[in-house]
Amino acid sequence: ALIGLSPPDRAKASVSAPVWRAMADGALGLAAAAAVLYVRREAWLLPEVAVLEDEAAAAVLEQAVGSQLAPARRVVNDENNLFALAGALTVWQLAVALAEELYYRGLLQNGLQTLGNQAAGALGLSSLQTEVAAAGVALAASSALFGLVHTAWVDDALDETARVPSRGTGGTSESTAPALSAEAIRSARSVWFRESSMSSLLFGALFLATDERILAPATTHAVMNIVTMVWGELNRSGGDSGTMVRAPPWDNHERESSIGSVP
DSSP: OOTTOOHHHHHHHHHHHHHHHHHHHHHHHHHHHHHHHHHTHHHHHSGGGSOOSSHHHHHHHHHHHHHHHHHHHHHTTTTOOHHHHHHHHHHHHHHHHHHHHIIIIIIIIHHHHHHHHHHHHHTTOOSHHHHHHHHHHHHHHHHHHHHHHHTHHHHHHHHHHHTOOOTTOSSOOOOSSOOOOHHHHHHHHHHHHHHHHHHHHHHHHHHHHTTSOSHHHHHHHHHHHHHHHHHHHHHHHTTSSSOBOOOOTTOSSOOBOOTTSOO
């Protein structure tokens, strides 16, 4: 496409092409995030309509979200300002989205797809069909691992729940919470795995659709996380500058979130 252009025009075209690609990828990422947020709007705008039937499992999921937000809340502990928290969440999730997409898409999915293509070639099976199959397997495997890794937040929430102090105690005595059933724990893990892996499938599809570039999936990932997390904090605080996390159903008193400990 650059043949016949003068050197200055050729240099300008070689620079403008990546810029336009980046703008297109960013726009695609924003559009994908907006579409998901719209389709799933009840789940994050009105979280009370999307809770599990098992209240204990729903409370574990809420505690797991609190485990994720604890580092950002520590950042704004002194100010106790919701706007500062929103800013911290934005910066944090931009970094998280970029890091996770570089690993799960740029390294893992791309690497698995490359290995699949090489294996097919070694067996003499190289074709468009095998390339598509390798891309599909890589997408599914990386998304499954993404979802599995993110269920660790549920385990963190269970560990924290076991350390919740009883009323009137000053230390970290054993919790007054009843032992959760295996079914409740499975339900919480299942929801977290399903939501995370489905999101990862979207990110991976964007990665493939943009010729294995990171910008579109990273943009979608960051925007989805930022919007839902900031809205969740607004919803919890009721618009105040402080942050209140609803206590689990077995806790008889409200616990104001302590920035120094997982809520």
